[in-house]
Protein backbone atom coordinates (compact mmCIF):
# COMPACT_ATOMS: atom_id res chain seq x y z
CA UNK A 117 0.00 0.00 0.00
CA UNK A 118 1.10 3.57 -0.67
CA UNK A 119 2.85 5.12 2.34
CA UNK A 120 1.64 8.59 3.29
CA UNK A 121 4.35 11.22 3.44
CA UNK A 122 4.69 14.03 5.95
CA UNK A 123 5.05 17.53 4.54
CA UNK A 124 7.85 19.93 5.21
CA UNK A 125 6.74 23.56 5.16
CA UNK A 126 9.04 26.50 4.49
CA UNK A 127 8.94 29.29 7.06
CA UNK A 128 7.94 31.74 4.31
CA UNK A 129 4.70 29.82 3.70
CA UNK A 130 3.62 30.05 7.32
CA UNK A 131 4.58 33.77 7.36
CA UNK A 132 2.25 34.34 4.38
CA UNK A 133 -0.60 32.45 6.02
CA UNK A 134 -0.04 34.40 9.27
CA UNK A 135 -0.40 37.64 7.27
CA UNK A 136 -3.67 36.41 5.74
CA UNK A 137 -5.17 35.52 9.10
CA UNK A 138 -3.89 38.78 10.68
CA UNK A 139 -5.98 40.73 8.14
CA UNK A 140 -9.23 39.45 9.71
CA UNK A 141 -10.13 41.48 12.83
CA UNK A 142 -11.24 39.06 15.55
CA UNK A 143 -13.33 40.37 18.43
CA UNK A 144 -12.41 38.43 21.58
CA UNK A 145 -15.34 36.74 23.30
CA UNK A 146 -15.88 37.86 26.93
CA UNK A 147 -15.45 34.20 27.93
CA UNK A 148 -11.92 34.32 26.53
CA UNK A 149 -10.87 37.76 27.74
CA UNK A 150 -12.26 37.12 31.23
CA UNK A 151 -10.52 33.75 31.36
CA UNK A 152 -7.29 35.40 30.28
CA UNK A 153 -7.56 38.04 32.98
CA UNK A 154 -9.08 36.15 35.90
CA UNK A 155 -8.27 32.43 35.74
CA UNK A 156 -5.15 30.84 37.17
CA UNK A 157 -3.13 29.90 34.11
CA UNK A 158 -3.00 26.17 34.88
CA UNK A 159 -4.03 25.10 31.35
CA UNK A 160 -2.78 25.88 27.86
CA UNK A 161 -6.19 26.13 26.18
CA UNK A 162 -7.17 26.69 22.56
CA UNK A 163 -9.04 29.98 22.04
CA UNK A 164 -12.34 28.23 21.37
CA UNK A 165 -15.46 28.40 23.50
CA UNK A 166 -17.58 25.27 23.38
CA UNK A 167 -21.22 25.89 24.05
CA UNK A 168 -23.06 22.58 23.82
CA UNK A 169 -23.05 19.04 22.54
CA UNK A 170 -25.33 16.32 21.28
CA UNK A 171 -24.33 12.67 21.27
CA UNK A 172 -20.79 12.30 19.93
CA UNK A 173 -20.63 15.90 18.65
CA UNK A 174 -19.86 19.23 20.32
CA UNK A 175 -20.40 22.74 18.98
CA UNK A 176 -18.47 25.96 19.53
CA UNK A 177 -19.71 29.53 19.88
CA UNK A 178 -19.43 30.03 16.12
CA UNK A 179 -21.68 27.02 15.53
CA UNK A 180 -18.86 24.80 14.26
CA UNK A 181 -19.41 21.07 14.80
CA UNK A 182 -16.72 18.73 16.17
CA UNK A 183 -16.65 14.93 16.36
CA UNK A 184 -15.72 14.28 19.99
CA UNK A 185 -13.12 11.51 20.33
CA UNK A 186 -11.81 12.97 23.59
CA UNK A 187 -15.06 12.72 25.56
CA UNK A 188 -14.08 15.29 28.19
CA UNK A 189 -11.02 13.07 28.90
CA UNK A 190 -12.95 9.84 29.44
CA UNK A 191 -15.86 11.46 31.28
CA UNK A 192 -18.60 11.74 28.64
CA UNK A 193 -19.22 8.04 28.14
CA UNK A 194 -22.77 8.82 27.01
CA UNK A 195 -21.69 11.69 24.81
CA UNK A 196 -23.54 14.93 25.36
CA UNK A 197 -27.11 15.70 26.43
CA UNK A 198 -28.28 12.10 26.76
CA UNK A 199 -32.06 12.52 27.21
CA UNK A 200 -32.27 10.18 30.22
CA UNK A 201 -29.43 12.02 31.99
CA UNK A 202 -30.98 15.41 31.21
CA UNK A 203 -34.33 14.17 32.52
CA UNK A 204 -32.78 12.80 35.73
CA UNK A 205 -30.95 16.06 36.44
CA UNK A 206 -34.10 18.08 35.78
CA UNK A 207 -36.20 15.84 38.01
CA UNK A 208 -33.77 15.49 40.93
CA UNK A 209 -32.52 19.09 40.94
CA UNK A 210 -36.11 20.05 41.65
CA UNK A 211 -36.20 17.64 44.62
CA UNK A 212 -32.85 17.66 46.48
CA UNK A 213 -29.41 18.52 45.13
CA UNK A 214 -27.63 18.15 48.47
CA UNK A 215 -28.64 16.91 51.89
CA UNK A 216 -25.38 16.02 53.77
CA UNK A 217 -23.80 12.75 54.70
CA UNK A 218 -25.25 13.03 58.21
CA UNK A 219 -28.41 11.58 56.68
CA UNK A 220 -29.35 8.89 54.17
CA UNK A 221 -30.56 9.84 50.74
CA UNK A 222 -32.60 7.71 48.34
CA UNK A 223 -29.83 6.99 45.86
CA UNK A 224 -26.50 6.45 47.65
CA UNK A 225 -27.31 2.95 48.93
CA UNK A 226 -28.81 1.66 45.64
CA UNK A 227 -25.87 3.12 43.71
CA UNK A 228 -23.42 1.39 46.07
CA UNK A 229 -25.32 -1.89 45.57
CA UNK A 230 -25.10 -1.57 41.77
CA UNK A 231 -21.37 -0.75 41.91
CA UNK A 232 -20.80 -3.77 44.16
CA UNK A 233 -22.60 -5.94 41.57
CA UNK A 234 -20.54 -4.52 38.70
CA UNK A 235 -17.19 -4.74 40.49
CA UNK A 236 -17.44 -7.85 42.65
CA UNK A 237 -16.36 -5.72 45.64
CA UNK A 238 -18.43 -5.17 48.76
CA UNK A 239 -18.59 -1.59 50.03
CA UNK A 240 -18.40 1.94 48.64
CA UNK A 241 -17.34 5.42 49.75
CA UNK A 242 -18.37 8.34 47.54
CA UNK A 243 -16.00 11.25 46.94
CA UNK A 244 -16.00 14.22 44.57
CA UNK A 245 -13.20 13.45 42.16
CA UNK A 246 -10.70 10.81 41.15
CA UNK A 247 -7.86 12.37 43.14
CA UNK A 248 -9.93 12.62 46.29
CA UNK A 249 -10.96 8.98 45.95
CA UNK A 250 -7.31 7.95 45.43
CA UNK A 251 -6.33 9.85 48.59
CA UNK A 252 -9.07 8.04 50.49
CA UNK A 253 -7.90 4.66 49.16
CA UNK A 254 -4.32 5.41 50.27
CA UNK A 255 -5.59 6.41 53.72
CA UNK A 256 -7.52 3.15 53.91
CA UNK A 257 -4.35 1.24 52.98
CA UNK A 258 -2.41 2.96 55.76
CA UNK A 259 -5.25 2.18 58.16
CA UNK A 260 -5.24 -1.48 57.19
CA UNK A 261 -1.45 -1.52 57.56
CA UNK A 262 -1.73 -0.63 61.25
CA UNK A 263 -1.79 -3.48 63.75
CA UNK A 264 -5.38 -4.48 64.48
CA UNK A 265 -6.76 -4.02 67.97
CA UNK A 266 -5.52 -6.79 70.19
CA UNK A 267 -2.39 -7.40 68.06
CA UNK A 268 0.83 -8.37 69.84
CA UNK A 269 2.82 -5.48 71.34
CA UNK A 270 5.71 -5.87 68.88
CA UNK A 271 3.43 -5.66 65.79
CA UNK A 272 4.52 -2.70 63.65
CA UNK A 273 2.56 -0.49 61.25
CA UNK A 274 3.19 -1.20 57.58
CA UNK A 275 3.38 2.13 55.75
CA UNK A 276 5.19 1.65 52.43
CA UNK A 277 3.17 2.09 49.25
CA UNK A 278 4.36 0.75 45.91
CA UNK A 279 3.38 2.73 42.81
CA UNK A 280 4.28 2.35 39.14
CA UNK A 281 6.60 4.26 36.86
CA UNK A 282 4.66 6.11 34.12
CA UNK A 283 1.61 6.29 36.41
CA UNK A 284 -0.93 9.07 36.87
CA UNK A 285 -3.30 9.14 39.83
CA UNK A 286 -4.16 12.83 40.23
CA UNK A 287 -3.04 16.19 41.60
CA UNK A 288 -3.83 16.24 45.31
CA UNK A 289 -0.88 15.58 47.62
CA UNK A 290 -1.70 11.91 48.17
CA UNK A 291 -2.52 11.17 44.53
CA UNK A 292 0.51 13.14 43.36
CA UNK A 293 2.75 11.15 45.69
CA UNK A 294 1.93 7.96 43.76
CA UNK A 295 2.11 9.70 40.37
CA UNK A 296 5.41 9.21 38.60
CA UNK A 297 5.61 12.26 36.32
CA UNK A 298 8.51 14.37 37.55
CA UNK A 299 7.27 17.71 36.20
CA UNK A 300 3.99 17.33 38.14
CA UNK A 301 5.77 16.32 41.37
CA UNK A 302 8.95 18.36 41.58
CA UNK A 303 7.47 21.84 42.26
CA UNK A 304 5.52 20.53 45.26
CA UNK A 305 7.98 18.24 47.00
CA UNK A 306 8.25 16.96 49.66
CA UNK A 307 5.20 14.82 48.95
CA UNK A 308 3.65 12.10 51.15
CA UNK A 309 6.53 9.91 52.38
CA UNK A 310 6.74 6.13 52.07
CA UNK A 311 6.09 5.78 48.33
CA UNK A 312 8.43 3.76 46.13
CA UNK A 313 8.13 3.30 42.37
CA UNK A 314 8.26 -0.09 40.67
CA UNK A 315 9.12 -0.33 36.98
CA UNK A 316 5.75 -0.88 35.25
CA UNK A 317 5.27 -4.53 34.24
CA UNK A 318 8.73 -5.51 35.59
CA UNK A 319 8.04 -8.54 37.79
CA UNK A 320 11.63 -8.80 39.05
CA UNK A 321 11.58 -5.17 40.22
CA UNK A 322 8.20 -5.77 41.89
CA UNK A 323 9.49 -8.83 43.73
CA UNK A 324 12.62 -7.02 44.89
CA UNK A 325 10.60 -4.18 46.46
CA UNK A 326 7.70 -6.11 48.00
CA UNK A 327 8.03 -7.19 51.63
CA UNK A 328 6.16 -7.08 54.94
CA UNK A 329 6.57 -3.30 55.28
CA UNK A 330 4.31 -2.67 52.26
CA UNK A 331 0.70 -1.74 53.01
CA UNK A 332 -0.44 -1.28 49.42
CA UNK A 333 0.43 -1.48 45.76
CA UNK A 334 -1.45 0.87 43.44
CA UNK A 335 -1.66 0.55 39.68
CA UNK A 336 -3.81 1.47 36.71
CA UNK A 337 -4.88 -1.75 34.89
CA UNK A 338 -4.46 0.39 31.76
CA UNK A 339 -2.26 3.45 32.19
CA UNK A 340 -4.20 6.36 30.70
CA UNK A 341 -2.20 9.57 30.91
CA UNK A 342 0.93 7.44 30.55
CA UNK A 343 -0.08 6.60 26.96
CA UNK A 344 -2.52 3.62 27.12
CA UNK A 345 -0.27 0.85 28.42
CA UNK A 346 -1.99 -2.28 29.80
CA UNK A 347 -0.66 -4.09 32.85
CA UNK A 348 0.46 -7.58 31.86
CA UNK A 349 -1.35 -10.61 33.25
CA UNK A 350 1.90 -11.89 34.73
CA UNK A 351 2.52 -8.61 36.57
CA UNK A 352 -1.06 -8.34 37.83
CA UNK A 353 -1.15 -11.91 39.13
CA UNK A 354 2.25 -11.52 40.82
CA UNK A 355 1.15 -8.23 42.41
CA UNK A 356 -1.99 -10.00 43.67
CA UNK A 357 -0.01 -12.93 45.07
CA UNK A 358 2.55 -10.70 46.78
CA UNK A 359 -0.13 -8.42 48.22
CA UNK A 360 -1.90 -11.47 49.67
CA UNK A 361 1.36 -12.94 51.00
CA UNK A 362 2.37 -9.71 52.75
CA UNK A 363 -1.14 -8.66 53.85
CA UNK A 364 -1.03 -5.57 51.66
CA UNK A 365 -3.85 -4.13 49.54
CA UNK A 366 -3.94 -4.28 45.76
CA UNK A 367 -5.49 -1.01 44.60
CA UNK A 368 -6.74 -0.75 41.00
CA UNK A 369 -7.10 2.81 39.74
CA UNK A 370 -9.97 2.40 37.27
CA UNK A 371 -10.69 6.11 37.06
CA UNK A 372 -9.91 6.29 33.34
CA UNK A 373 -10.17 2.66 32.19
CA UNK A 374 -13.12 1.51 34.32
CA UNK A 375 -16.93 1.48 34.22
CA UNK A 376 -17.21 0.00 30.74
CA UNK A 377 -14.49 1.72 28.74
CA UNK A 378 -12.81 -1.58 27.83
CA UNK A 379 -16.10 -3.35 27.09
CA UNK A 380 -15.93 -4.96 30.53
CA UNK A 381 -17.40 -3.35 33.63
CA UNK A 382 -13.86 -3.03 35.01
CA UNK A 383 -10.57 -3.41 33.15
CA UNK A 384 -9.25 -5.83 35.82
CA UNK A 385 -12.03 -8.27 34.95
CA UNK A 386 -9.87 -9.73 32.20
CA UNK A 387 -7.74 -11.25 34.98
CA UNK A 388 -8.80 -14.15 37.17
CA UNK A 389 -8.06 -12.39 40.47
CA UNK A 390 -9.57 -9.36 42.15
CA UNK A 391 -8.10 -6.18 43.63
CA UNK A 392 -8.89 -5.32 47.26
CA UNK A 393 -9.84 -1.79 46.26
CA UNK A 394 -10.95 -0.22 42.98
CA UNK A 395 -11.12 3.53 42.53
CA UNK A 396 -13.49 5.10 40.00
CA UNK A 397 -14.61 8.57 38.95
CA UNK A 398 -14.65 10.15 35.46
CA UNK A 399 -17.78 8.69 33.71
CA UNK A 400 -19.55 7.65 36.91
CA UNK A 401 -22.07 10.50 37.03
CA UNK A 402 -22.13 11.23 33.29
CA UNK A 403 -20.22 14.50 33.66
CA UNK A 404 -21.21 15.56 37.16
CA UNK A 405 -18.35 15.28 39.67
CA UNK A 406 -18.41 11.97 41.54
CA UNK A 407 -15.67 9.55 42.53
CA UNK A 408 -15.81 6.37 44.59
CA UNK A 409 -13.66 3.93 46.52
CA UNK A 410 -14.89 0.34 46.21
CA UNK A 411 -13.42 -2.09 48.75
CA UNK A 412 -13.73 -5.68 49.84
CA UNK A 413 -15.19 -6.47 53.25
CA UNK A 414 -11.78 -7.18 54.80
CA UNK A 415 -10.52 -3.63 54.16
CA UNK A 416 -13.93 -2.13 54.96
CA UNK A 417 -13.95 -3.84 58.35
CA UNK A 418 -11.20 -1.47 59.58
CA UNK A 419 -13.35 1.62 59.01
CA UNK A 420 -15.43 3.21 61.76
CA UNK A 421 -17.48 6.44 61.88
CA UNK A 422 -15.41 9.61 61.87
CA UNK A 423 -12.27 8.15 60.26
CA UNK A 424 -12.95 9.63 56.82
CA UNK A 425 -15.59 11.88 55.28
CA UNK A 426 -16.57 14.51 52.74
CA UNK A 427 -19.20 17.22 52.44
CA UNK A 428 -20.33 16.85 48.84
CA UNK A 429 -19.53 13.22 47.95
CA UNK A 430 -22.58 11.09 47.24
CA UNK A 431 -25.26 13.77 47.20
CA UNK A 432 -28.76 12.70 46.09
CA UNK A 433 -28.82 14.29 42.66
CA UNK A 434 -25.36 13.16 41.59
CA UNK A 435 -26.03 9.61 42.83
CA UNK A 436 -29.37 9.50 40.99
CA UNK A 437 -27.54 10.50 37.82
CA UNK A 438 -24.82 7.87 38.38
CA UNK A 439 -27.45 5.19 38.93
CA UNK A 440 -29.12 6.27 35.70
CA UNK A 441 -25.73 6.13 33.90
CA UNK A 442 -25.18 2.52 35.00
CA UNK A 443 -28.74 1.58 34.00
CA UNK A 444 -28.32 3.18 30.57
CA UNK A 445 -25.11 1.20 30.01
CA UNK A 446 -27.11 -1.96 30.80
CA UNK A 447 -30.35 -1.05 28.98
CA UNK A 448 -28.63 0.11 25.80
CA UNK A 449 -26.19 -2.85 25.90
CA UNK A 450 -23.32 -0.41 25.66
CA UNK A 451 -20.62 -2.90 26.71
CA UNK A 452 -21.33 -4.87 23.54
CA UNK A 453 -21.22 -1.66 21.54
CA UNK A 454 -17.89 -0.66 23.12
CA UNK A 455 -16.40 -4.04 22.20
CA UNK A 456 -17.73 -4.01 18.63
CA UNK A 457 -16.78 -0.40 17.88
CA UNK A 458 -13.44 -0.98 19.61
CA UNK A 459 -12.64 -3.85 17.23
CA UNK A 460 -13.54 -1.69 14.24
CA UNK A 461 -11.44 1.19 15.55
CA UNK A 462 -8.49 -1.10 16.21
CA UNK A 463 -8.70 -2.68 12.74
CA UNK A 464 -8.92 0.78 11.13
CA UNK A 465 -5.96 2.09 13.12
CA UNK A 466 -3.84 -0.96 12.30
CA UNK A 467 -4.63 -0.44 8.61
CA UNK A 468 -3.63 3.19 8.99
CA UNK A 469 -0.39 2.09 10.63
CA UNK A 470 0.48 0.07 7.55
CA UNK A 471 0.10 3.23 5.45
CA UNK A 472 1.57 5.93 7.69
CA UNK A 473 5.27 5.64 8.25
CA UNK A 474 5.32 7.62 11.50
CA UNK A 475 2.76 5.50 13.41
CA UNK A 476 4.87 3.29 15.68
CA UNK A 477 2.23 1.37 17.58
CA UNK A 478 -1.50 1.13 18.21
CA UNK A 479 -2.48 0.25 21.80
CA UNK A 480 -5.77 -0.19 23.61
CA UNK A 481 -9.20 -1.72 23.31
CA UNK A 482 -12.87 -0.77 23.51
CA UNK A 483 -13.16 3.02 23.68
CA UNK A 484 -9.58 3.67 24.81
CA UNK A 485 -6.75 3.83 22.28
CA UNK A 486 -3.26 5.24 22.08
CA UNK A 487 -1.65 5.79 18.69
CA UNK A 488 2.05 6.20 19.29
CA UNK A 489 3.88 8.31 16.76
CA UNK A 490 7.59 8.64 16.17
CA UNK A 491 7.08 12.39 15.87
CA UNK A 492 5.32 14.88 18.14
CA UNK A 493 1.54 14.56 18.14
CA UNK A 494 0.74 18.19 19.04
CA UNK A 495 0.53 19.51 15.44
CA UNK A 496 -1.94 16.75 14.49
CA UNK A 497 -4.13 17.51 17.51
CA UNK A 498 -4.15 21.21 16.57
CA UNK A 499 -4.97 20.42 12.93
CA UNK A 500 -7.73 18.03 14.02
CA UNK A 501 -9.26 20.80 16.11
CA UNK A 502 -9.20 23.13 13.09
CA UNK A 503 -10.95 20.44 11.05
CA UNK A 504 -13.60 19.68 13.66
CA UNK A 505 -12.20 16.59 15.38
CA UNK A 506 -11.43 16.47 19.11
CA UNK A 507 -8.50 14.27 20.14
CA UNK A 508 -5.54 14.84 22.42
CA UNK A 509 -1.99 13.79 22.97
CA UNK A 510 -0.28 12.30 26.03
CA UNK A 511 3.44 12.32 26.71
CA UNK A 512 4.00 14.33 23.48
CA UNK A 513 4.01 11.33 21.13
CA UNK A 514 0.79 9.38 21.77
CA UNK A 515 -2.54 10.46 20.28
CA UNK A 516 -5.22 9.39 22.73
CA UNK A 517 -8.74 8.43 21.67
CA UNK A 518 -11.56 8.23 24.20
CA UNK A 519 -14.84 8.18 22.25
CA UNK A 520 -18.20 7.79 23.99
CA UNK A 521 -19.57 4.28 24.59
CA UNK A 522 -22.52 4.95 22.29
CA UNK A 523 -20.35 5.77 19.29
CA UNK A 524 -21.86 4.35 16.09
CA UNK A 525 -20.23 2.35 13.30
CA UNK A 526 -20.72 5.34 10.97
CA UNK A 527 -18.98 7.64 13.45
CA UNK A 528 -16.02 5.25 13.76
CA UNK A 529 -15.77 5.28 9.95
CA UNK A 530 -16.05 9.08 9.93
CA UNK A 531 -13.28 9.30 12.53
CA UNK A 532 -10.94 6.95 10.65
CA UNK A 533 -11.37 8.82 7.37
CA UNK A 534 -10.80 12.20 8.98
CA UNK A 535 -7.87 11.00 11.08
CA UNK A 536 -6.13 9.56 8.01
CA UNK A 537 -6.50 12.85 6.16
CA UNK A 538 -5.20 14.79 9.15
CA UNK A 539 -2.15 12.56 9.50
CA UNK A 540 -1.38 12.78 5.80
CA UNK A 541 -2.07 16.48 5.22
CA UNK A 542 -0.84 18.20 8.37
CA UNK A 543 2.18 20.35 7.61
CA UNK A 544 5.03 19.75 9.99
CA UNK A 545 7.51 22.52 10.49
CA UNK A 546 10.85 20.86 11.01
CA UNK A 547 12.93 22.92 13.46
CA UNK A 548 15.80 24.87 11.94
CA UNK A 549 18.16 22.86 14.14
CA UNK A 550 17.34 19.86 11.92
CA UNK A 551 19.90 21.13 9.44
CA UNK A 552 22.89 18.82 9.67
CA UNK A 553 25.23 21.80 9.26
CA UNK A 554 23.71 23.59 12.28
CA UNK A 555 25.91 23.76 15.34
CA UNK A 556 23.05 24.96 17.58
CA UNK A 557 22.46 22.43 20.38
CA UNK A 558 18.86 21.17 20.32
CA UNK A 559 16.69 20.69 23.39
CA UNK A 560 15.96 16.98 23.84
CA UNK A 561 12.35 17.18 22.61
CA UNK A 562 13.30 19.13 19.48
CA UNK A 563 16.11 16.76 18.75
CA UNK A 564 13.68 13.83 19.03
CA UNK A 565 11.41 15.48 16.45
CA UNK A 566 14.28 16.17 14.10
CA UNK A 567 15.62 12.63 14.38
CA UNK A 568 12.16 11.21 13.77
CA UNK A 569 11.76 13.41 10.71
CA UNK A 570 14.98 12.17 9.20
CA UNK A 571 14.34 8.51 9.83
CA UNK A 572 10.60 8.17 9.07
CA UNK A 573 9.77 10.33 6.07
CA UNK A 574 9.82 8.17 2.99
CA UNK A 575 10.60 10.38 0.01
Ligand SMILES: Cc1ncc(COP(=O)(O)O)c(C=O)c1O
Pocket residue numbers: 189245246247248250284285286287336340341369370371372373397398
Ligand atom coordinates in the same frame (compact mmCIF):
# COMPACT_ATOMS: atom_id res chain seq x y z
C1 LIG B 1 -6.03 7.02 36.07
C2 LIG B 1 -6.40 8.32 36.73
N1 LIG B 1 -6.36 8.40 38.07
C3 LIG B 1 -6.70 9.54 38.70
C4 LIG B 1 -7.05 10.68 38.00
C5 LIG B 1 -7.40 11.94 38.73
O1 LIG B 1 -8.78 12.17 38.65
P1 LIG B 1 -9.38 13.62 38.90
O2 LIG B 1 -8.86 14.50 37.79
O3 LIG B 1 -10.87 13.43 38.85
O4 LIG B 1 -8.91 14.09 40.22
C6 LIG B 1 -7.06 10.64 36.60
C7 LIG B 1 -7.39 11.83 35.83
O5 LIG B 1 -7.09 11.96 34.67
C8 LIG B 1 -6.72 9.42 35.95
O6 LIG B 1 -6.74 9.32 34.62
